[in-house]
Amino acid sequence: MDIYGEISSILDKRYPSLLSCVFSLSYLLINLWFTLGLFRFSFYLSHLAKHINDAYPDKSTADHLLSISSAFFMSSFLLSPVTGLMIDFCLKRARTSIKNMLTNERDLANPDKMYYTLTLGLVPGQGLLALSAVALSAMMFIPTPIASYASFVFLVILRSLLFSCFISFLLSAFPIRYFGTLNGITSAVSGLICLSTNAFLRTSRSTDNYVTMAISIGIFVVPIIFLIKSRQ
Known part of the structure; x- marks a missing residue:
C-alpha cells in the first residue's frame, strides 16, 4: 500500500x-500555536538585556x-537533528x-479520523514546545544565574x-502545492x-513575567484540541 499516496488523496x-486551507480549523490552530510561540520567543530576545x-x-x-546567552543561542543548531528525528518518528x-x-x-475508515490521526503525529512536538515555553517563563521569576542558564536551554529547545514543527505541519497537514502561500500568510x-x-x-519585569507566562500556558490549547479531535 502506498500510504503517502493515500494521505495525499x-x-x-x-x-x-x-481558501479551503486558509479558512480551516487546522490552519487557524497552527497559526495560533505558531504566533504565540513566536511571540514568546521574540519577547525573550527583545527583552533579555532589560530583564x-x-x-x-x-x-x-x-x-x-x-555573553553566555550568545554562546547558547549560536549553538542551537546542534539540537535541530534531534528535533527532526523526533518529528519524523x-x-x-x-x-x-x-x-x-x-x-x-x-x-x-473515516477520512476525518485519518486526518486528525495524521496531525496527532505533530502533537508531541507542539506539546513539548508549550512545556518549554512555560519552563522558560517560570525561570524568569527566579533571579539566580542557574535559572538564567536554564532559561537559555529552554529557549534553544523552543526555537x-x-x-x-510549524514547517512540518504545513507540509504534512495540507496539500504541498499550497505550502508557500500558507507559510507566507502565517509568517506575515x-x-x-x-x-x-x-x-x-517600559513595563516592569514583573508585568513582563506574568504576561509571558499567560501566553506560554495558552500555547497548550492547540495540542490539546488536536488531541481531542484525534480521539473523536
Whole structure:
C-alpha cells in the first residue's frame, strides 16, 4: 500500500482549494500555536538585556550572563537533528496508524479520523514546545544565574521546535502545492502581531513575567484540541 499516496488523496479531498486551507480549523490552530510561540520567543530576545539588568544589579554578573546567552543561542543548531528525528518518528507512527485503518477497516475508515490521526503525529512536538515555553517563563521569576542558564536551554529547545514543527505541519497537514502561500500568510500575520512586544519595553519585569507566562500556558490549547479531535 502506498500510504503517502493515500494521505495525499485525503488531503486533496479535504482541501481542494487554497481558501479551503486558509479558512480551516487546522490552519487557524497552527497559526495560533505558531504566533504565540513566536511571540514568546521574540519577547525573550527583545527583552533579555532589560530583564538581566533588572534582575542582576551587579554589572559584571549581568554582562557575563549576556555573553553566555550568545554562546547558547549560536549553538542551537546542534539540537535541530534531534528535533527532526523526533518529528519524523512521531509522523511515522501516525502514518502506520492510518495504514492499519486502511488495511483492517477500510470500509469503515473515516477520512476525518485519518486526518486528525495524521496531525496527532505533530502533537508531541507542539506539546513539548508549550512545556518549554512555560519552563522558560517560570525561570524568569527566579533571579539566580542557574535559572538564567536554564532559561537559555529552554529557549534553544523552543526555537528548534517552533520552526521545525510549524514547517512540518504545513507540509504534512495540507496539500504541498499550497505550502508557500500558507507559510507566507502565517509568517506575515505572526510577524506583525509580534511587533506588539515593543509595547512592553517600559513595563516592569514583573508585568513582563506574568504576561509571558499567560501566553506560554495558552500555547497548550492547540495540542490539546488536536488531541481531542484525534480521539473523536
